[in-house]
Amino acid sequence: MAGLMLQGTGSDVGKSVLVAGLCRALANRGLKVLPFKPQNMSNNAAVTPEGGEIGRAQALQALAARVPLHVDMNPVLLKPQADRTSQLVVHGEVRGTLGSANFREARRSLLPEVLASYRRLEARCDLVVVEGAGSPAEINLRAGDIANMGFAREAAVPVVLVGDIDRGGVIAAVAGTRAVIDSEDAAMIRGFLINKFRGDPALFADGYAAIERLSGWRGYGVMPWAHAVGRLPSEDAVVLERGLGGGSGKLLVACPILPRIANFDDLDPLRQESGVDVAMIPPGTPIPAEAALIVLPGSKATMADMAFMRAEGWDIDVLAHHRRGGMILGICGGYQMLGRTIADPLGIEGAPGEIAGLGLLPVDTVLGNRKALREVSGKALGAMFDGYEMHMGVTERENGVPFALLDGDRTDGAVDAAGCVMGTYCHGLLASTPLRAELLARLGGRSDGLDHHAGVDAALDELAAEMERHLDIDGLLALTEYHA
Incomplete structure (x- = not known):
């Protein structure tokens, strides 16, 4: 051959x-x-x-x-x-x-x-x-x-x-x-x-x-x-330094650029909505107060990135956004950060230890040496979606409701009592047109209804x-x- x-x-x-x-x-x-x-x-x-x-x-x-x-x-x-x-x-x-x-x-x-x-x-x-x-x-x-x-x-x-x-x-x-x-x-x-x-x-x-x-x-x-390249997912984090948003008259979605940010293409379906401006927030820049939604993305080093978030003062921005009734979505490592504690007793990410999360969801995470890798399907925000899990932590929810009901009688993630803070281990769920439409409706916006996969x-x-x-x-x- x-x-x-x-x-x-x-x-x-x-x-x-x-x-x-x-x-x-x-x-x-x-x-x-x-x-x-x-x-x-x-x-x-x-x-x-x-x-x-x-x-x-x-x-x-x-x-x-x-x-x-x-x-x-x-x-x-x-x-x-x-x-x-x-x-x-x-x-x-x-x-x-x-x-x-x-x-x-x-x-x-x-x-x-x-x-x-x-x-x-x-x-x-x-x-x-x-x-x-x-x-x-x-x-x-x-x-x-x-x-x-x-x-x-x-x-x-x-x-x-x-x-x-x-x-x-x-x-x-x-x-x-x-x-x-x-x-x-x-x-x-x-x-x-x-x-x-x-x-x-x-x-x-x-x-x-x-x-x-x-x-x-x-x-x-x-x-x-080739302008078509702008509609394809990007692999390299260097591209996050470009196009920091700033459009007017649109729903602003803000996502901090963590040092070990992972799978940031989760946001691509939102980028392609005409009524949404996705702003990737670089270090040294506060998360805009006018954001309708803050997305805490995946991370390859959750504890280190949580510490970095505090050092940047982004935790203060997120908590202020929450007090104003703003919506927050944490995906994978971002979900872990929304919880009460993240522990690494085996030293998976570095020295063994434990760090406090943002405390916005009643969950606790323990990192381990087994990696969850699987495709998933389920229902969240009243809509069906397909995605995948990729994480090395087990997160226990003390009470409250899950974010998603997965096929195989499993649940995923957590939602706070007000329905404003959501956390999930499911990557790729924003590619679901109905789920994305429901999320934007809750933010006071409207989806174009485009099929993300067909667009790619x-x-x-x-x-x-x-x-x-x-x-x-x-x-x-x-x-x-x-x-x-």
């Missing part, structure tokens, strides 16, 4: 969405395509049908390819939980914690498992589209690499390098990559493409030719800034069509061993 790998001149150059768009374009041509990322570092993850977890970017790429999620699509997932430590997930299951001291040696030992996942996918399809991580120009990380050239050379997968012209310096970024990597790595790169171009591509013709001359690689096209699917088709128009996809296919 065949494979093709997209690597980048840096992080956030658009590799994830280009892989998704290429998967959709090739699927639309009738090919059976599967996505793959050897190693991902992200706190945004998705639950697979078999009960494992992979990066949400690979979940989007699987959707683009119109195939079910599988743990082989992202065999190694690193979930940062402190500045120098990450939870290690291999083939969808937690395998411990990696620190900066043992990171290189540990990832080198994971290469056989990465290759095994790739070979299994390769045997099931016409083409595997592979996403790299960071940049191959980070030659200080080359030893033991499994995410970029270390994988490409072991698996004999041709590479196309993606450069981001929007950030500037793309000629130097592509040509500079050629200058710093060794000759055997450079031989794996068969070409480049330019991403996020604004304006008339003819103005970049001389620059494009300069890159071909300086690098010795062939160009495969210039991809314009349509955006993938738009992205694929743009790639067909502006990139040499036939040429990209010719780089692989695929033969129609």
Whole structure:
């Protein structure tokens, strides 16, 4: 079978969405395509049908390819939980914690498992589209690499390098990559493409030719800034620093940007409502008093993020919002923070200990070493929804009513007596059109009634069509061993 790998001149150059768009374009041509990322570092993850977890970017790429999620699509997932430590997930299951001291040696030992996942996918399809991580120009990380050239050379997968012209310096970024990597790595790169171009591509013709001359690689096209990308979930927390809201005449939904924020794509369905302004609140900025709803998001380090919330004074803002009768929704780690206490007796997130929560819900959480990973369906706010659970804590509700009734006679979450404070472990529930409509009605607003999942699917088709128009996809296919 065949494979093709997209690597980048840096992080956030658009590799994830280009892989998704290429998967959709090739699927639309009738090919059976599967996505793959050897190693991902992200706190945004998705639950697979078999009960494992992979990066949400690979979940989007699987959707683009119109195939079910599988743990082989992202065999190694690193979930940062402190500045120098990450939870290690291999083939969808937690395998411990990696620190900066043992990171290189540990990832080198994971290469056989990465290759095994790739070979299994390769045997099931016409083409595997592979996403790299960071940049191959980070030659200080080359030893033991499994995410970029270390994988490409072991698996004999041709590479196309993606450069981001929007950030500037793309000629130097592509040509500079050629200058710093060794000759055997450079031989794996068969070409480049330019991403996020604004304006008339003819103005970049001389620059494009300069890159071909300086690098010795062939160009495969210039991809314009694709507005459809704004309707797709984003994996990287760096995007949270953009678009902090501020629209007038809309319901304001405020969400603090916690240091270990996770699965913030839970908010995407609200972002796409025309009558809603979602404001991501950066550190150093108070939560706006005019917010109609405060969402406390998921967190990979709930106790540390709770302490950070207090240090920022956001706890004061949340409690003031509550006294004014404002609505609060906590999801996963945010739900735990709304409770009375969060305890970590085993030191799952760091040193063993306990911290007080906001005390707005009659619940207490104890973190443990068993991770709940499952797809869920149920009813909340009078509406049906589908979602997933992904957490390492057990939360006990002393009294009151649950937030959701789940299939299988289970309950989830909690709601305060006034119905203004809600907490849930269910990610993805805001994608339910009826549930979202009911939530906005309680806030005094109105939903557009759009199907979020259909909107994402349509955006993938738009992205694929743009790639067909502006990139040499036939040429990209010719780089692989695929033969129609």
